[in-house]
Amino acid sequence: MQAYLISVQGPNRSGMVAEVTGLLYRQGVNLLDSSMSTLRGEFVMMLVVQLPEELAAESFENLLDGLRSEGLSLNLRELSPSEAGQRSAESMPNYSLSVLGQDQTGMLYRFSELIASYGANLTDVHTQLLDGSHSPPLYAMILELHLPAHKQAQQAELLKVAISKLAAELDLDADLHPLESLEI
Known part of the structure; x- marks a missing residue:
């Protein structure tokens, strides 16, 4: 077929x-x-x-x-x-990163570059400039990523620290957390 x-x-x-x-x-x-x-x-x-x-x-x-x-x-x-054929393990997310803060040029680039440098693959990306009365406007990102099993133990905590540093540098809130294994 x-x-x-x-x-x-x-x-x-x-x-x-x-x-x-x-x-x-x-x-x-x-x-x-x-x-x-x-x-x-x-x-x-x-x-x-x-x-x-x-x-x-x-x-x-x-x-x-x-x-x-x-x-x-x-x-x-x-x-x-x-x-x-069937989805590969690399296409299934096992971590989610949420980022929220004042809109800045290059936010998605900075985080996606960092994630790639740790050997992780983005599997789903949602970004949105939030409507509201905030000035400057707020920007939200939800990034799902796959960190290979052989890198999870050593890289997950290092990636979390690096994300925290980047978020602090950009004055943003960011949270990386593992996802339950679920196929929909």
Whole structure:
């Protein structure tokens, strides 16, 4: 079976997830993984799907034109068998970092660079400039990361100390904590 990564984006409106997944469902397309968010009024969705054997790749691409005619932008990439296979351990988060403080240029860069320097891989990133009466505005980040098992014992505490130092330097609140093992 062929597997694809689909990214969809466009102006957000009610029913978009149902519209995208309904089109896939009606064609017998199996949804393996998905992530969806709205960013400042824009709908963004990524899906990994598996086509039924009777649906040709060209026919599938033509079906997606219906979404394009609704004003959505789509990108489609066929995945190799290894890319379409099971998730690797490195893609499953085992730590979460939350950061909150006054908005500053480069916050995500500084923390992501630090995390990478400890051999950890970011698996999920959520950032948001918080609305409100704060001046300057507050910025929140939630970063999920995977620290390899062979590095956890030695690196987790060192990473926590380094994060605390960086947070103090930038006058931010930051908390790194382990996640329970859970696949959703």
